Amino acid sequence: MIASTATSAGSTRAHYTISEVAALTGLSAHTLRWYERIGLMPHVDRSHTGQRRFSERDLGWLGFVGKLRLTGMPVADMVRYAELVREGDHTRDERRELLETTRRDVLARITELQDTLAVLDIKISHYGTACGGTPT
Amino acid sequence: MIASTATSAGSTRAHYTISEVAALTGLSAHTLRWYERIGLMPHVDRSHTGQRRFSERDLGWLGFVGKLRLTGMPVADMVRYAELVREGDHTRDERRELLETTRRDVLARITELQDTLAVLDIKISHYGTACGGTPT
């Protein structure tokens, strides 16, 4: 059941099957295959029978993609970033810019959410006072 | 062009046309009609010929809905909240709970985004150092 091949002391694994990765990341196997199809994964190794063997590096990448996903970045943009990584060193500047733009977006999003929090707090405090009006 | 009917000194307006509301909220006229259809708007007044006339109160509600939307709350949940408001005072408790749940969600979301920000900062700092490796 386990695709083993542990590296020496077994603390890290050389590779994982798709269902193991699904369990670890919370993504479905379908979604993992879909990520590969659309170019969001760097090339994933295969076993001699053609089954995917995900590496630690792949898991790291998926973790990063998960973070980007949390920011609301469209998949197409993540694919763009993945392409830049594949294209090598001469795309470093473009990648850094992309990350910095994303960083700014995340900051703005946090600010938005903090504003929203303030609005919610005001609303909730209206509900707290038992003064009869019907807040909306 | 202006649906006028200003209240005394003209600082607030008695009502707005759909395109005025679209301009003010950033939502499309299509979306505003759709909101009404699905029950996300309290009843909107109509002119004698059947055209929508949005009130200040409607604008306030749309502002609040906009905030809820920023939190990622599904439209169905917002409709639920709108229903509770329509049902009157005896739904106060349920509404307060809904807002408090939303508040907790927003806090969690902010935390997530701050984590993501930290990851982005690390990535970006790797790009900053000119040590030749290719960050992914």
Add this chain to the structure above:
DNA sequence: TACTTGCTTCGAGTGCACTCCAACGTTTTA
């Protein structure tokens, strides 16, 4: 060996939140 589980592919289906269309009526502007 038979069974169960998991893997493959391609393509179709789902749910959400809009977004647009067609055909027609109303209001404003020149």
Add this chain to the structure above:
DNA sequence: TAAAACGTTGGAGTGCACTCGAAGCAAGTA
């Protein structure tokens, strides 16, 4: 008054991010 701009409706279409199904091959278990 004529033209342009804006409004109405119901229903269909769009884009995104999955999500699932079908048919078939491969590996581990009783």
